[in-house]
Amino acid sequence: MGAVDGADGRKAEELGYLGLGMMGLPMTRRLVNAGHHVTLWNRSPGKAAALVEAGAKTATQPREVAAAASIIFMCLTDAAAVEEVVFGSNGLAMANGSGKLVVDFSSIHPDAARAIAARLKAANGMGWIDAPVSGGTMGAEEGTLAVMAGGDAADIERVRPYVLAMARRLTHMGPVGAGQTTKLCNQVIVGCAMAVLAEATRLAVNAGIDAKRLPEALAGGFADSIPLQLFVPRMAQGIHSPPLGHIATMLKDLDTVADVARDTSSPVPMAALAAQLFRLAKSARGADADALEIYKLSAPQAN
Known part of the structure; x- marks a missing residue:
């Protein structure tokens, strides 16, 4: 499976996805089916089996996803789960984050999003977009989700083509926290x-x-x-x-x-x-x- 070139001629980026729950699994499936290179991590590894068969790779720790990918998507249960995946013993903060972006589809408190983003930036230079979604599991399956994002405008445009492989709409609402x-x-x-x-x-x-x-x-x-x-x-x-x-x-x-x-x-x-x-x-x-x-x-x- 070859990487898909971007519309502007740039080579497609390596992608990661953390969390294969009700939303994450169908969203990741759409990325893989679109031909993107995706490295996965999930707390329960068995959920990744069908995606691996379709061409995805798996990692044993979040930091391995960060090492393999330049854009890391994630969809987790709550702020505590996000904190653990980002700052845990083998979390994203342990990898070299220069030039890399996290796009968090989780729904958490806006203050938590801002705090986690600032802390991660200080730890390894990794950027952050808070991008919660609406549309439920049906929207995730059909690629009709609405995504509301907070972050830098340039970062939003960088991830837009990949987000739109999973969603119908991506709207930039302001700085980090605005999406939440x-x-x-x-x-x-x-x-x-x-x-x-x-x-x-x-x-x-x-x-x-x-x-x-x-x-x-x-x-x-x-x-x-x-x-x-x-x-x-x-x-x-x-x-x-x-x-x-x-x-x-x-x-x-x-x-x-x-x-x-x-x-x-x-x-x-x-x-x-x-x-x-x-x-x-x-x-x-x-x-x-x-x-x-x-x-x-x-x-x-x-x-």
């Missing part, structure tokens, strides 16, 4: 939409109409949206596997919204209510349940 802040705005909208759509779906069911037909009935009107079309049928039919996202992930993001809102004196009453509903859902359904199981909170109890 934009993702929080996204999660305010998505988290509240899940809660409101669960309420509308339950009303339809309890009132005796076919909730599965709501997307068709409301298509083109002011209530229409991608969440309406995607979430309501899954709620109404009890389709939760594979999950579109975990309850714990949505709750983490909404709690971060509350933290940033407090620091910026921003009122977020709707997001705060959605967070409490997801906290109830976590208790009732479990942290790893599909976030759309928030709908089940209002299910009538059997006699």
Whole structure:
């Protein structure tokens, strides 16, 4: 498999990817299928088997990925996981980082992104782009993700062709941390939409109409949206596997919204209510349940 030349004639860069979870695995598959050279690392090595068969290479430690690649993508669970992969005993900070870039697709606190970026730059000169994504596992599979990025403009343009092998859109929102802040705005909208759509779906069911037909009935009107079309049928039919996202992930993001809102004196009453509903859902359904199981909170109890 040969490297793909860039549109401007430059030789394609060597790529790395850390974290082969619900999002990372399909995103990496798209890079490999596009013909890029990719070196992988995942805490559970078995997940890389199919990608290796398709042409990817594996590393036993994050620092080996940094040594092999000039652009390192990663998608991890939370800030603690990012810290460990970057600054752990065999982390990215242990490699020579001159001229290299990390593109972090993880959703973490904007302050954490800024702190990690500054610390890594001081440690080995490696650059940082915070680039959280929206679109869920389906978007990752289909390459339709929206990516919101924080970092230097030149760095964003350098990684753009590779990001667009995994996503439909990459928007530069400002300096490091701006991508994470934009993702929080996204999660305010998505988290509240899940809660409101669960309420509308339950009303339809309890009132005796076919909730599965709501997307068709409301298509083109002011209530229409991608969440309406995607979430309501899954709620109404009890389709939760594979999950579109975990309850714990949505709750983490909404709690971060509350933290940033407090620091910026921003009122977020709707997001705060959605967070409490997801906290109830976590208790009732479990942290790893599909976030759309928030709908089940209002299910009538059997006699």
